[in-house]
Structures are given as C-alpha cells and as structure tokens.
Amino acid sequence: MMRVYALSALAVAVLGVGGTAAYLALAPQEDDRFAQCRESAVAGGAAQIGGPFTLVSETGETVTEADVIDGLSLVYFGYTYCPDICPVDLQRNGEAIHLMDDKGIDGVKPVFITIDPNRDTPEQMAAYTDFMHPRMLGLTGSQEQVDAAVKAYRVFAQRRGDDPQDYLMDHSGFTYLMAPGEGMLEVFRREITPEKMAEQLECFVANY
Known part of the structure; x- marks a missing residue:
C-alpha cells in the first residue's frame, strides 16, 4: 500500500524533494479576512508553498501558474495509476465541489x-x-516541468519499482487551497469529509 504522510491538526511537516522538511504556517493574523475559515494552525511559513510553474493542461495547452491559479483553486498532487489513495482524495475534492454546486x-x-x-x-x-468533476483541471508536462511544480509546492514524490510501466509512486497527500496574490490559504488533510471541506470552501468564497 502507498505511504501517505499524515497532517496533524496543529502542525505539519511536508516532505520536499530529497526528503527535506518544510514547515508551514497558517496561524490567523489580526487582519486576516479568512481567519474564521481556517482550521489549520501549523508552524513555519505558508508562503513556502506554491510558486511559478509551466505545465501542460489536459487539452494540450501550455499553461503557467497565472493561468491555473486565477481564483480560488483546490490543488492536489497525485497520479492516475494510483491504486487507492488518489482516487479517494480526488473523489472527496470533487464531491465537495458538487455539494457547493x-x-x-x-x-x-x-x-x-x-x-x-x-x-x-x-x-x-x-x-x-x-x-x-467536470470542472476539474488535469495538468501534466515533461518530467522537468512536473519536478519544478512538485518542488514549488514542497510535495514529496518518489517512484517505487523498476518496471518502466508497472510501478507505484510514494507521495504526500495534502490538498492546498490557493489564491492569486494570496498564496496558500488552507491545507486540507486526508481525513476531512466532503461536507466539512465544502463548508470551509464556502466560507473562503464568501470572504474572497
């Protein structure tokens, strides 16, 4: 079974490429209009998550982070051949959006x-x-392009197995709520339900 790195309610260490630990922070600030929407309170700096990337969309177009993160965006890293973790996480993300729809x-x-x-x-x-979800945007690209995005988001991703086609990927399993000019607004752990995620997202939409 694939390893997924759990996020505690109070702190998270997201493993970056090469195993370097990057620490995040979403502690509410006095002038934070999203304070009532947040439930993560973790140590470090949320600004460390996210950054420039160039990828290829599911329609074959080259896109940058400015094209993709053009509003509130729920970002998840995984892979389509994932046998168990990614389908559950992405179905939950999709269901949360359906509930809002x-x-x-x-x-x-x-x-x-x-x-x-x-x-x-x-x-x-x-x-x-x-x-x-019909509006979910899939992004791929060259290995170099994907590696740059993985690094920008401090995602842990490591191939397991030598077969050129039949292999698994170990990876972190967080979902990030991003916004242009704001960076990361929230990080959702795997245990969150679609209903709770939708409730928080509605709060962010109302205050965005």
Missing part, C-alpha cells in the same frame, strides 16, 4: 497535478478528471 456556489476550481508524467498524458488526465 448544489447550493449554487461557484468560485473554486479543482486542480489535479500529476507526479507521474511518464504515464499521465493529457488524454489520460482528461478522462480521469472528468470522472471526478
């Missing part, structure tokens, strides 16, 4: 960035994301 609340874009560009072609990403 049912209330007529728009404004959050679900994003899925692969850590396995060797197998995850734009076509593969499109089919996968369409199943999770």
